[in-house]
Amino acid sequence: MTTEPLFRTDPYLQEAPARVAALTDEGGVVLDRTVFYPTGGGQPGDSGWLIWEGGRLPVATAVKRPDGGVALVPAEPLALPPVGAELRQVLDWDRRHRHMRVHTALHLLSVVIPLPVTGGQIGAGRGRLDFDMPEPPENLALLEERLNELIGLDLKVSESWITDAELAASPGLVKTLSVRPPVGQGRVRLVRIGTEARQVDLQPCGGTHVARTAEIGRVVLEKVEKKGRVNRRVSLALAE
Structure with a gap:
């Protein structure tokens, strides 16, 4: 039972009608279409509410199913909407938008730290x-300044698609060593920051992002932690 990912075509869509396609054995709700982003790629699943005639269900998170569906996990043990019911799904928009801001900021962090x-x-x-x-950055304050300069340029964030074969022929597009881009479906989504002529970043990504970098707002690089012989963790936070 596949679920149409409305968040893929419009990450700013905050609510939408849908039909209950199935209920899982674990107590999740699968819709025919959804605005809820499911946990993946380091981004948490969305939360929010399902509202139908005679019922309202808070959603704690969303998870992917092996069959291509997205299961919405209830936050409380309340009555579930019946299969076939028409309902309205509503995101916790403030939480989702913060995910979008942080996610886009992390793409830019990988630009100012090109490792x-x-x-x-x-x-x-x-x-x-x-x-x-292997070695910590010499000047964290300078990296923070460069990061906020990129954010302040108000760069456009857009997407395009390439085939699996094109990605295989361009391994330099993949920055993340631990999580490989999803392949096997024939095409891979690329997220571009800047224009094709004046590109700042381009990498495969399935998450949600803001439309322009200025929407991120100012960020703070909080700390650098050693997490192994050559691994270091750089943490950032939204300043507001």
């Missing part, structure tokens, strides 16, 4: 990237 990425995590206000970085 292989070994891991990452996105939160609602904070995020981090792990780098193959």
